[in-house]
Amino acid sequence: MSNILAGRPAAQAASGSGPRPGRRPLSDKATPYLFVSPFMILFAVFGVWPIIRSLILAFYATNGPKSQVFVGLKNFEFLFADPDFHTAVWNTLVFAFWSVVLQIPFALGLAILLNQRWLPGRTFLRLAFFSPNLLGQVFVGVLFSVLLAPQYGLLNKALHALIGLPLDTKWLSNPALVMPAIVLTSLWLYVGFNMIYFLAALQAVDKELYEAAMIDGAGPWRQFLAVTLPGIRPVATFVLVTTTIGSFQLFELPYTMLSNSAGPNNAGLTVVMYLYNNGFVTGDLGYASAVGWTLAIGVLLISLVQMRVTGVWKGEAK
Amino acid sequence: MNSQSVQLGRTAIIILMVTAALIVLTPLVWLVAATLKSSDDMFHYTFFPPLSRFTLSQYHDLFTKSPFARYLVNSVFVTSVSVMAQLFFSSLAGFALAKYEFKGKNVIVGIMLATLLLPGQLTMAPQYDLLYHMKMVDSYAGLIVPGAVSVFGIFLFRQSIQQIPDELLQAARIDGCSEFQIYWDIVMPVSRPMIGAFCLISFMGAWNSFLWPQIILHHAELFTLPIGLNQLVSLYQTQYGMLMAGTLLGVLPVVLLFVLLQKEFVAGLTAGAVKG
Numbered sequence: 058m059s060n061i062l063a064g065r066p067a068a069q070a071a072s073g074s075g076p077r078p079g080r081r082p083l084s085d086k087a088t089p090y091l092f093v094s095p096f097m098i099l100f101a102v103f104g105v106w107p108i109i110r111s112l113i114l115a116f117y118a119t120n121g122p123k124s125q126v127f128v129g130l131k132n133f134e135f136l137f138a139d140p141d142f143h144t145a146v147w148n149t150l151v152f153a154f155w156s157v158v159l160q161i162p163f164a165l166g167l168a169i170l171l172n173q174r175w176l177p178g179r180t181f182l183r184l185a186f187f188s189p190n191l192l193g194q195v196f197v198g199v200l201f202s203v204l205l206a207p208q209y210g211l212l213n214k215a216l217h218a219l220i221g222l223p224l225d226t227k228w229l230s231n232p233a234l235v236m237p238a239i240v241l242t243s244l245w246l247y248v249g250f251n252m253i254y255f256l257a258a259l260q261a262v263d264k265e266l267y268e269a270a271m272i273d274g275a276g277p278w279r280q281f282l283a284v285t286l287p288g289i290r291p292v293a294t295f296v297l298v299t300t301t302i303g304s305f306q307l308f309e310l311p312y313t314m315l316s317n318s319a320g321p322n323n324a325g326l327t328v329v330m331y332l333y334n335n336g337f338v339t340g341d342l343g344y345a346s347a348v349g350w351t352l353a354i355g356v357l358l359i360s361l362v363q364m365r366v367t368g369v370w371k372g373e374a375k
Numbered sequence: 376m377n378s379q380s381v382q383l384g385r386t387a388i389i390i391l392m393v394t395a396a397l398i399v400l401t402p403l404v405w406l407v408a409a410t411l412k413s414s415d416d417m418f419h420y421t422f423f424p425p426l427s428r429f430t431l432s433q434y435h436d437l438f439t440k441s442p443f444a445r446y447l448v449n450s451v452f453v454t455s456v457s458v459m460a461q462l463f464f465s466s467l468a469g470f471a472l473a474k475y476e477f478k479g480k481n482v483i484v485g486i487m488l489a490t491l492l493l494p495g496q497l498t499m500a501p502q503y504d505l506l507y508h509m510k511m512v513d514s515y516a517g518l519i520v521p522g523a524v525s526v527f528g529i530f531l532f533r534q535s536i537q538q539i540p541d542e543l544l545q546a547a548r549i550d551g552c553s554e555f556q557i558y559w560d561i562v563m564p565v566s567r568p569m570i571g572a573f574c575l576i577s578f579m580g581a582w583n584s585f586l587w588p589q590i591i592l593h594h595a596e597l598f599t600l601p602i603g604l605n606q607l608v609s610l611y612q613t614q615y616g617m618l619m620a621g622t623l624l625g626v627l628p629v630v631l632l633f634v635l636l637q638k639e640f641v642a643g644l645t646a647g648a649v650k651g
Contacts, residue, residue, distance in 0.1 A: 088554040089475035093483065096468035096524050103502060103521035104490055110501035122507035170392060175385060178393075185396035188403065191629045193583025195601040196622045199608055200406055203615055209418040211405055245399065253641060306494055309585045313605055329496050329586075337590050342500040349497035356494055 115350050117343035125343065132347035142348075144323045145331040148236065152327070153304035155240045156247075160300050161293070163248050168255035169285075183256070187249035194246070198313025201242045205229055205314070229315055235324035239311050246310075247303075251296050258292035259285065294367040298360050305356050308333065328352050406626075409619040410434065417615055433616035434624075441611065443621055445596060446603030450582060453515055453599055457581040458574055460523040465573065466566065468524075469532025470558050474544060487526045496586075503590060513593045522581070528573055535569040536562055571639035575632055582629060600625050 115132060119125045136142050167186055171179050189197070204211045205228040216222040228238040266284045275283060286293075311325035312318075319326035319334075328348065336345025408422045410433050416424045423429075437443045472480060502521055503512070511517035539562060547557050563570070585601045592598055598606065604621045611617055633640065 089471040089477040092471035093468045096464045099524045107498035107501035111497055114501055122504045182392055182396050185400050191633055192626050195585045196625050199622050204402055332496055336500045342504050345500040353493050353497045
């Protein structure tokens with residue numbers, strides 16, 4: 058913090074008069090390379106090379122890692138014609154849509170309310186809303202598969218008592234209810250996580266702007282539109298993009314909630330589950346790479362469109 | 376405005392928020408309760424049974440009838456090695472990128488940023504292929520080594536280390552510190568809050584990791600807790616109490632670590648986003 062103000066000139070003076078030049082010329086030059094090399098080696102082998110390799114593999118049909126046959130664009134042709142892939146893409150899009158539409162307003166609303174000074178117990182409330190995020194998706198999946206069970210499940214008991222919904226509502230075996238169940242579970246899991254980002258953003262908005270707006274006679278709604286929203290735009294975009302990207306990678310939650318399956322009528326089949334089934338259950342690593350690239354390009358395009366729309370991309374560079 | 380109506384609105388909001396918080400906490404309370412009931416009482420009492428009917432039999436079953444203890448030990452081992460490796464590699468590289476000028480630096484940063492844009496699932500198939508040929512499939516090496524570097528961690532450390540004043544490092548150089556000593560004795564101690572945040576984030580990632588262990592580990596004795604627990608779900612489908620005990624124990628380490636590190640955690644989480 059303080060070095061933003063004071064550090065620069067002092068550092069320049071120090072490097073101008075310091076004994077650095079000439080004393081350890083060799084180690085000086087080699088040091089940064091030495092420090093990044095453990096990372097660079099691992100990163101090159103297990104990060105960069107697999108990306109290049111997946112570009113090649115996408116044009117091969119493979120049977121496990123042992124046999125590989127060049128098939129050109131056949132993987133992509135098959136992929137785009139496969140009704141299961143269409144189902145997976147549709148489900149993933151539906152999940153992503155509802156995640157964004159529910160998560161962001163809920164998270165922002167909670168953050169705004171929890172940012173009010175007059176609200177008692179704010180620390181406790183923040184912790185309460187954030188706490189589900191400490192649970193890994195697998196544990197949440199196992200927990201909710203019991204909570205959503207017909208007859209005994211807590212959700213059905215509660216809904217039965219409150220609004221008279223039948224006790225045997227089959228959240229996880231009725232194809233029409235599988236996606237709502239997954240969306241609700243993920244809302245419970247992630248809303249507090251996004252709330253933290255919005256809280257941090259709200260606290261960074263300049264207080265004087267609110268005072269100025271109030272002097273100009275702006276009511277709460279006008280203040281929200283004129284001060285809050287522009288102030289949190291970069292963070293809101295960040296939350297929007299990461300929520301979307303995360304939604305496209307949905308796998309563990311439905312997989313464990315639906316006892317290691319895609320659910321009835323593939324109602325819980327997602328793109329990553331489709332990739333996993335084809336690549337690692339069936340064993341076609343080439344086909345899985347083709348699915349991976351299709352996913353990657355889809356995610357990139359959607360993120361770019363989102364950044365364009367919210368105006369963060371062209372405006373104030375990061 | 377009329378202060379009475381403001382007061383009324385505020386009270387309504389307080390009631391709403393408390394209700395919402397209670398709803399969010401309910402599944403967790405139910406989870407704790409489920410692990411303390413006998414199987415007969417499981418659905419007889421919605422939450423906690425009378426005090427006299429509390430029992431630890433579900434935990435007893437979990438450890439005596441299932442290989443849960445094995446999964447727990449495996450997860451503790453894999454997670455601690457992963458976190459330490461990630462911490463070391465990320466902070467060292469982050470230090471170099473923050474405090475040295477060298478040829479190729481911008482290229483490295485550019486490549487790292489580019490890979491952040493691609494979803495991790497893209498590289499699962501080629502990584503599996505690579506590890507198969509390196510004979511690292513079905514081993515902890517195959518689990519830990521590819522994940523030892525965290526690009527996210529490097530950016531986190533680069534950003535926090537940039538805040539350390541140059542003259543502090545310069546003074547240490549004049550005192551005769553080697554560059555590695557500067558990293559170890561000055562940069563790391565000063566970065567303690569960021570280390571706390573990173574450890575928690577990296578711990579959560581490794582501890583909860585499911586898909587990659589599921590792909591790379593074949594033998595049940597190597598299973599980590601998430602894939603082991605998922606296995607138990609299909610084996611003991613109706614033993615809810617036992618499964619919930621496993622779930623609670625799977626969640627508890629993260630909760631404890633979070634309680635210890637929550638201040639650092641929130642700071643680390645939002646460091647990139649708010650400045651960005």
